[in-house]
Amino acid sequence: MLQCHVKGCNANNFPLELQEVVLEEQEAELNEDFLRNMLGKLEYEALVATCLKLNIQDLPPTIPEDAAYNDDFLQKLHHALLETHVITGKMVCPNCQHTYVIRDGIPNMLLAEHEV
Amino acid sequence: MLPTPDLSHLKQADYNHVYEPSEDTFLFLDAFEDDQKYLETLKPAISLEIGSGSGCVTAFVGKILGESSCLKLCTDINPRAARATVATVRQNKLTADVVETSLVEGLLPRLKGKIDLMYFNPPYVLTPSEDVGSRTIEASWAGGIDGREVIDQFLPFVKDLLSPKGAFYLVVIEENKPEEICNILHQDGFDSAKIRTRAAGRERLHILKFTRRTAPEDKH
Numbered sequence: 001m002l003q004c005h006v007k008g009c010n011a012n013n014f015p016l017e018l019q020e021v022v023l024e025e026q027e028a029e030l031n032e033d034f035l036r037n038m039l040g041k042l043e044y045e046a047l048v049a050t051c052l053k054l055n056i057q058d059l060p061p062t063i064p065e066d067a068a069y070n071d072d073f074l075q076k077l078h079h080a081l082l083e084t085h086v087i088t089g090k091m092v093c094p095n096c097q098h099t100y101v102i103r104d105g106i107p108n109m110l111l112a113e114h115e116v
Numbered sequence: 117m118l119p120t121p122d123l124s125h126l127k128q129a130d131y132n133h134v135y136e137p138s139e140d141t142f143l144f145l146d147a148f149e150d151d152q153k154y155l156e157t158l159k160p161a162i163s164l165e166i167g168s169g170s171g172c173v174t175a176f177v178g179k180i181l182g183e184s185s186c187l188k189l190c191t192d193i194n195p196r197a198a199r200a201t202v203a204t205v206r207q208n209k210l211t212a213d214v215v216e217t218s219l220v221e222g223l224l225p226r227l228k229g230k231i232d233l234m235y236f237n238p239p240y241v242l243t244p245s246e247d248v249g250s251r252t253i254e255a256s257w258a259g260g261i262d263g264r265e266v267i268d269q270f271l272p273f274v275k276d277l278l279s280p281k282g283a284f285y286l287v288v289i290e291e292n293k294p295e296e297i298c299n300i301l302h303q304d305g306f307d308s309a310k311i312r313t314r315a316a317g318r319e320r321l322h323i324l325k326f327t328r329r330t331a332p333e334d335k336h
């Protein structure tokens with residue numbers, strides 16, 4: 001859900017492309033209410049594109065019509081959203097190529113003075 | 117009484133670099149405990165804490181909401197604070213996505229209008245302007261003129277980030293001129309309430325709560 005905010009970089013800058021990623025899986029309790037709540041807030045295409053980069057290939061290309069009651073789909077969404085964590089890696093802006101670093105599971109979005 | 121989150125993994129040495137939960141933090145926890153029913157009804161899908169520091173507040177809110185019921189986001193400008201937040205949510209068997217950034221840089225416009233619950237215990241102490249903007253422990257308190265410089269930087273984002281039903285909680289002291297802050301957000305279409313007040317040493321702390329004036333529930 002992060003986006004490049006380098007000054008003057010306002011187009012085609014989402015989603016940031018993940019590179020050299022180390023993933024960690026952490027089991028979390030499935031909560032269907034929460035997932036249904038999230039359906040309206042998700043940028044689903046970006047999520048799928050990002051997951052594909054991470055070799056998580058089980059999400060369908062579009063949200064199924066019966067998503068809210070499709071257990072199989074909700075389970076996959078749950079896994080992608082809550083159980084998959086990027087521990088280290090880089091996020092590269094597809095427009096200006098600015099690289100943001102992820103370390104200890106924490107993306108650093110701070111820019112140097114001249115980039116603000 | 118809900119228990120205070122487990123912070124036993126953080127040592128005095130950590131608090132040389134990360135804000136140690138203090139009266140302001142605890143007043144914030146009390147305010148959320150008062151609002152427990154409200155939060156359970158609000159059912160936030162996405163929450164956001166700005167300046168999460170030790171992570172104490174997000175761990176507490178996470179306990180109220182229950183794990184996996186809300187995507188919890190946190191930001192802090194201090195890298196050590198960001199790491200302390202991760203450690204604290206883990207220690208309390210919760211999860212949160214923590215981002216090292218200034219206020220909400222990098223989160224907009226993707227999260228525009230999507231945050232149902234937002235809270236900030238900002239650096240509110242009156243200091244010279246030069247002290248504002250560090251990425252160290254100093255960022256925990258240095259608020260510049262009237263202690264308002266960081267708060268004022270953030271206020272314009274409230275209307276962008278909050279969802280129609282969303283609520284925003286803010287810690288302030290008397291010297292920050294709470295009425296003025298409320299007026300600024302009134303102009304952006306928010307109602308305000310002072311939900312908790314406490315005198316702690318020389319500080320008179322308040323918790324302010326803001327919601328959109330035309331909240332959907334007002335319509336029926």
Ligand SMILES: C[S@@+](CC[C@H](N)C(=O)[O-])C[C@H]1O[C@@H](n2cnc3c(N)ncnc32)[C@H](O)[C@@H]1O
Nearest residue numbers: 135141167168169192193194218219237255256
């Ligand atoms: C008063 S402390 C509160 C810490 C914690 N939330 C608590 O209640 O105990 C303020 C926090 O805001 C962080 N902070 C200060 N300026 C910031 C900024 N521009 N962006 C993000 N975080 C900031 C500080 O690093 C510090 O962790």
Ligand SMILES: [Zn+2]
Nearest residue numbers: 004009093096
């Ligand atoms: Zn860019």
